[in-house]
Amino acid sequence: MNKLISIITPLYNSERFIESTIKSVISQSYKNWEMIVVDDCSTDKGADRVNKYSQKDHRIKLIRLPQNSGGALARNKAIEEAKGKYIAFLDSDDLWHPEKLEKQVKFMEENNYDFTYTWYEKMDEDGNLINEIVKSKDKMDYSELLKSNQIGCLTAIYNQKKLGKIYMPLIKKRQDYALWLQVLKKTKYGYCLKENLAQYRLVNGSVSSNKINLIKFNWKLFYEIEKLGLIKSSYYLMWNIFTKLFLKR
Template sequence: MNEHLVSIITPVYNAEKFLSDTIESIKNQSYKNWELLLVDDCSKDNSANIIKEFQKNDDRIKYIKLEKNSGASVSRNTGIKSAKGRFIAFVDSDDLWEPNKLEVQVNYMLKENRGFTFTSYRYMKEDGVRTNKIAKAPYKINYEGLLKNTIIGCSTVVVDREIVGDFDMPLVRRGQDTATWLKLLRKEKYAYGIEQDLVNYRLVGDSLSSNKIKALKRTWNTYRNVENLGMLKSSYVFCFYVFNAIKKRM
C-alpha cells in the first residue's frame, strides 16, 4: 500500500516517566509510514537516553535537541520545520495512541479531502488506567465554535499540508495548541472530527493542562493577546468556554 509520510511531532521535557509508553504506542501503529520527531527542550532527566535507545532499532525515530529551554511552541515549531511528511500529527509525551489511530484518520482525510482533522479521546488516569470518560469530537467545528469550546485535543490532530499549506504555532508559552487551531480555522472553514476515541489523554497531577486556574488564564490570554478580541467578545465566548469545559469533564 502506498502510504503518505506522516510526521509526528512530540515536545519532550523531563518526560522519562511516560515517554517509553508513548513511543511504543507510535511504534504499534498499523499505519507504518511515519517519522517521530522528538524535540528535547533541554530535559534534565533520562529522556534523551530513552529516545536514543529506541533510535537504535527504528530509524523512523528522530532526536532533536534544542540549545536552550524554550517551551512547547518552539519545540513543536522546530519539529514542524524538520518534518518531511505531507501530514503533520502531534502527540504529547505522556499520551497514548490506539494502534489504528493514524490508519483511520489519514484514510478518512484522503477519502473526504479534509485538511484538518481531530478525534475523540478517552481520559486516562496517571497510572495508565483508562476511564469511561470520553471527550467526543463533533462532526465539524469552525472558528467561532472553537472560541467557545475546548474539544480539540492536541494529541488527536492531523493536518494535511497539501491542503492547508505550511503553518507554525504562535510563540506563546501556554495555549499555543488552541491558538494554532484558531489560526488554521482562519484559513480552513472547518476542522472535522472523527467520533472514534483514538487517543488516551493522561491526567497528570502536575501538568499544565490539569491545572484548572491556569487553563482559564491561558484561554483568556489567547482571546485577548493572540486573537485580539475585544473585552465584550472575550467575555461572551469565555462564558461558553467555561460551560463546555465543565460539561466535558462531567
Template sequence: MNKGIVSIITPSYKSERFISQTIESVLTQTYHYWEMIIVDDVSPDNSNKNIEEYIKKDNRIKLIKLEQNSGPAVARNRGIEEAGGKYIAFLDADDLWKPEKLEKQIKFMEEKNCVLSYSAYETMSEEGTLENKIINPALKVSYNDLLKSNHIGCLTAIYDVQKVGKVYMPIISKRQDYGLWLRLLRKTDFAYGIDEPLAVYRIMSNSVSSNKFKLLKYHYKLFTEFENISSLKAFYYLGWNILTKLIYR
C-alpha cells in the same frame, strides 16, 4: 514533502517515565508511513537515553535537541520546521495512540478532503489506569465554534501541509495547540472529527488543565493577544468555554 508520510511531533521534557510507552504506541501503528520527530527541551532526566535506544532500532524516529529550555510551543514549532511529511500530527510524550489511529484518520481525511481532523479519546490516570471515560468532541467545527470551546485534543489532531502549508503555534506558555487550530480554521471552513477514541490522554496531577483559573487566563491572552479579539468579545467566548465545560464535564 513526502506524499503520504505523517510527521509526528513530540516535545520532550522530563518524560523519562512515559516516553518509551509513547514511542511504542507509534511503533505499533498499522499505518507505517510516518516519521516521529521528538524535540528535547533540555530535559534534565534520562529521557534522551531512552529515545536514543529506539533510534538505534528504527530510523523513522529522530531526536532534535534544543540549546535552551524554551517551552512546548517552541519545541513543537521546531518539530514542524523539521517535518518532511504531507501530514503533521501531534503526540505528547506521556500520551498514547491506539494501533489503528493513523490508518483510520488518514483514510478519513482523504475521504473528507479536509485540512484538519481530530478524534474522540479516552483518559487515563497518571499511573496509566484507564478511567472508562471517553471525550467525544463535536464532529464538525468552524472558527467561531472553536472560539466557544476547544473541541480538538492535541494528541488526536492532524493537519494537511500540502493544502495549507506549514502553520505554526503561537508562542504562549499554554494553550498553544488551541491557537494553532484557530489559525488553521482561518484557512479552511471546517475541521472534522471522528466519533471513535483513537488515543489515550494521560491526566497529570500538575497539568494546567487541573487549574481552571489559570486555564481561563491563558484563554483570555490567546483571544486578545493572538486572535486580536476585543476584551468584551474575549469575555463572551470565555463564558461559552465555561458553559460548555459545565454541560459536558
C-alpha cells in the same frame, strides 16, 4: 494511502512515559511516518531513552534544543523539520491506539478533509483508564471553536501540503488551541472521526489540570493572540467557562 505523516512530540522530563508513547507509534498499522521528538533540555534521562529507539528505527528523530524554551517552540522546531504531507501531534505522555493513523488518514483522503480530530479516552498517571471518553463535535469552524476547544492535541492532524506549515504562538499554554484557530482560518471546518483512537494521560500538577490558570491563558489567547477586543474576548471566555462547568462533550 502511502502518505508520509510527521508526528510532532515535544519532550520535557517525561522519562517515565516516553517509551510507552514511542511504542504506541511503532505499533501503528500505518507504517509511513516519521516521529520528531524535540527535547526541551530535560533534566531526566528521557532523551536518552528516545535516542535508544532512534538508533534502531530511522523513522524516529531526536532533536535537542540548546536551552529550555517551552512546549510551543519545541513543537514549532519539529514542524519546521517535518517532511510529511500530514502533521500529527502526540505529546510525550500520551498514547495512540494501533489503528489511529490508518483510520484517520483514510478518513481524510476519502473525504478530502484538510483538518481532522478524533475522540479519545482519559487515563490516570499510572495508565489506568478512568472510563471517560471525550467526544468532540462532528465538525467545527473558527467561531464554534472559540467557544470551547473540543480538539484533543493528541488526536489532531492537518494537511500541511495543502495548508502549508502552521506554527504555534510562543505562549506558555493553550498553544494547541491557538494552532487549531490558525488552521481554521485556512480551511473552513475541522471534522471529527467519531472513534476513540487515543489515550490522554492526566498528570498530577500539570498546568492543564489547573482550571484557574486555564482561564488566564484563554484570555491571553483571545485578547492578545487573536486580538478579538475586550467585548468579544469576554464573550468567548464566558462561553469557555460555561462549557467547562455545565456542558459535557
